[in-house]
Amino acid sequence: MAEQTTSEGFHEEEEEEEEEEETPPIHDVKKTKISPQNTNPIDANNPFSQFVYKPNPHCKTTVKELTASDDHLALKENENEQPQPQPQPVVESVMVKIKIVSPYFPSKPGTDTEEYIIVKKKKKKKKDQLTAKQKQDEAYKRKTPDNTWKPPRSHHNLIQEDHVHDPWRVVCICILLNMTQGVQVRGVISDFFDLCPDAKTATEVPQETIERLITSLGLQKVKSQRIHRFSLGYLWDDWTHITQLHGVGKYAADAYAIFVTGQWRRVIPTDHMLNKYWDFLHQNAHLLT
Structure with a gap:
């Protein structure tokens, strides 16, 4: 019985070895070559042949190998696709934190109240100034001897009219x-x-004397210096436009064009009283010669 068992056991081992020989290991499976004519290759000996890639003859595909430079460009494109931060709008108001402390009653630590207040920035008003090109306008030219312009009297009674x-x-x-x-x-x-x-x-009168006379007007020192320097330049014969002289801004230049040269149509004054006389000239333009 032992021999029989041994022989039976031997035969059983042989049968198991034969069964193992019938199924080849995975690493010994032969790869099936795929040709364009055979679109559905199936190898009976290869159980994985059904999973082999089967190209479609009606679809053209191209395969490109990515290099290191291509990877760098791809990463750069992805970075560019990220949304860029939007610029923050300029805020013209500033929030200031203040602490309210009573000057009469001492407060306990940590009981002081804090508040936020908004302080708005005030824009400085731009002064009316003439550009370099505007200063050379014909309206501000020096009055010639043949200019016979005489501005009419108005009901506004400006000081310059006298x-x-x-x-x-x-x-x-x-x-x-x-x-x-x-x-x-x-x-x-x-x-x-x-x-x-x-x-x-x-130019001969001391500036201190002029200052004492016009003290009630305010800015007497500045005004006396301007009058002195303007008078010095006015006495010279080399200036061609009134805007070349010291102390002559847009208001004085426009008044010069309106009351002296008669070129009131070429200027647009910004002073409220000078505007009234300018409107008066436009209303009576048909009477002016």
């Missing part, structure tokens, strides 16, 4: 009116022209 015979006086009135009301200038204008009747006299 002194149109002297261009120097027209500009000096504008300097005195700077940051000052007309009522104040009317109170000193007669005394000023008695002291300085012309440009030459204004």
